[in-house]
Amino acid sequence: VNPDNPPRPGGLFLGGTAYTPARMRVILVGFGSVGQAFARLVEQRRESLYAAMGLSPRLVAVADTRGAAVAPGGLSADELLAAKASAGTVGASARGVPGWQPGDTAALIRETQADVVVEASPSVMANPAPAMANLMSALGSRKHAVSVNKAPLAVAMPALLELARYNRVQLRFSGTVGAGTPVLATARTLAQGDRILRVRAILNGTTNFILWRMSEQGEAYHAALAEAVRLGYAETDPSADVDGIDTCSKVVILANAVLGRRVTAGDVRVEGIRDIALERVRAARERGASVKMLGEFGVDGTLRVAPGEVPSRGPMDVPANLNAVQFTMETAGEVTLVGRGAGGPETGAAILRDLVDVWNTTPHA
Numbered sequence: 001v002n003p004d005n006p007p008r009p010g011g012l013f014l015g016g017t018a019y020t021p022a023r024m025r026v027i028l029v030g031f032g033s034v035g036q037a038f039a040r041l042v043e044q045r046r047e048s049l050y051a052a053m054g055l056s057p058r059l060v061a062v063a064d065t066r067g068a069a070v071a072p073g074g075l076s077a078d079e080l081l082a083a084k085a086s087a088g089t090v091g092a093s094a095r096g097v098p099g100w101q102p103g104d105t106a107a108l109i110r111e112t113q114a115d116v117v118v119e120a121s122p123s124v125m126a127n128p129a130p131a132m133a134n135l136m137s138a139l140g141s142r143k144h145a146v147s148v149n150k151a152p153l154a155v156a157m158p159a160l161l162e163l164a165r166y167n168r169v170q171l172r173f174s175g176t177v178g179a180g181t182p183v184l185a186t187a188r189t190l191a192q193g194d195r196i197l198r199v200r201a202i203l204n205g206t207t208n209f210i211l212w213r214m215s216e217q218g219e220a221y222h223a224a225l226a227e228a229v230r231l232g233y234a235e236t237d238p239s240a241d242v243d244g245i246d247t248c249s250k251v252v253i254l255a256n257a258v259l260g261r262r263v264t265a266g267d268v269r270v271e272g273i274r275d276i277a278l279e280r281v282r283a284a285r286e287r288g289a290s291v292k293m294l295g296e297f298g299v300d301g302t303l304r305v306a307p308g309e310v311p312s313r314g315p316m317d318v319p320a321n322l323n324a325v326q327f328t329m330e331t332a333g334e335v336t337l338v339g340r341g342a343g344g345p346e347t348g349a350a351i352l353r354d355l356v357d358v359w360n361t362t363p364h365a
């Protein structure tokens with residue numbers, strides 16, 4: 001068997017064991033809730049992916065803030081998870097890189113032989129530079145990139161798409177909007193044979209939960225926020241959610257991906273829901289409407305994030321921390337997609353979905 005040209009699926013067995021060569025080498029940046037869920041999924045799904053389409057992804061390098069592990073033949077997810085649980089870093093595993101310095105990640109990406117880089121470090125809008133450097137290092141060294149990190153896309157998506165195009169590699173980001181709910185894939189399908197005119201969307205579960213509690217329970221903003229924190233839906237500092245920054249990032253990503261509008265976060269008019277008055281929510285309810293944090297944009301005109309109203313009990317009136325995206329189509333009219341917009345395993349599955357897309361759209365012998 002020539003390892004550079006391994007057999008297609010269909011039953012070659014060596015010594016009774018299915019021969020599954022490393023057909024997609026993956027560098028993973030970030031080993032938190034999403035990164036760990038993704039590492040588990042890669043192990044769980046490898047055999048079925050190989051049987052179905054010859055795809056056999058393997059982690060060849062993983063980094064967190066305190067360390068990194070590298071193995072050209074593939075790292076064991078169990079070993080990485082055990083090292084993270086016991087010592088707080090993947091660098092403590094048997095394949096840990098000695099002398100690792102925080103800030104070495106972009107060089108690791110550039111210098112490690114791999115096919116795809118997964119960016120799963122935190123989305124920090126105030127400082128997107130490290131994640132941006134990681135993506136630029138991936139694309140610049142001709143590796144495909146999958147980002148669940150919204151921040152670099154929100155500030156520089158047109159430039160990153162251009163860099164990917166120039167280097168003839170792919171930049172994918174389906175987990176950034178809707179997590180496991182396939183918002184971008186649905187948009188792509190809808191746009192085949194019809195035209196998307198407008199998008200109106202609830203893209204932040206935390207703010208939807210707060211506004212839903214205010215409307216259903218008659219709670220004031222701060223009580224509803226405290227409940228969201230208690231249930232783990234909101235951070236103790238919920239600024240990115242309630243000030244509309246998270247929704248703004250997702251609007252930018254959708255507008256670029258769905259409508260080809262080359263925009264960044266600065267092009268979006270943003271109004272949050274911090275301290276929104278209970279009276280406003282109550283008045284809407286009396287008129288048969290619900291107040292929601294809405295991201296809105298169309299083929300032309302303003303991109304906007306602001307509290308707005310949707311008809312009560314209509315498809316956009318989603319409860320708790322759900323997300324909803326309504327596409328207005330030229331021919332098909334309104335189409336609404338509803339689902340969970342967050343979660344480590346859900347987002348890990350979105351990364352795998354992107355890897356499958358890369359595999360299915362890249363020539364391989």
Ligand SMILES: NC(=O)c1ccc[n+]([C@@H]2O[C@H](COP(=O)([O-])OP(=O)(O)OC[C@H]3O[C@@H](n4cnc5c(N)ncnc54)[C@H](OP(=O)(O)O)[C@@H]3O)[C@@H](O)[C@H]2O)c1
Nearest residue numbers: 030031032033034064065120121122123148149342343347
């Ligand atoms: N969780 C969700 O539901 C969800 C949904 C959609 C998108 N996302 C996005 O997915 C990304 C990851 O989310 P998460 O929930 O997994 O976050 P998390 O649990 O906070 O994990 C972040 C990981 O990134 C590592 N990290 C931070 N800075 C790094 C750097 N410069 N180089 C290498 N690693 C670095 C952290 O290292 P340490 O472990 O050493 O701290 C940690 O392992 C975020 O961008 C988030 O916006 C998350």
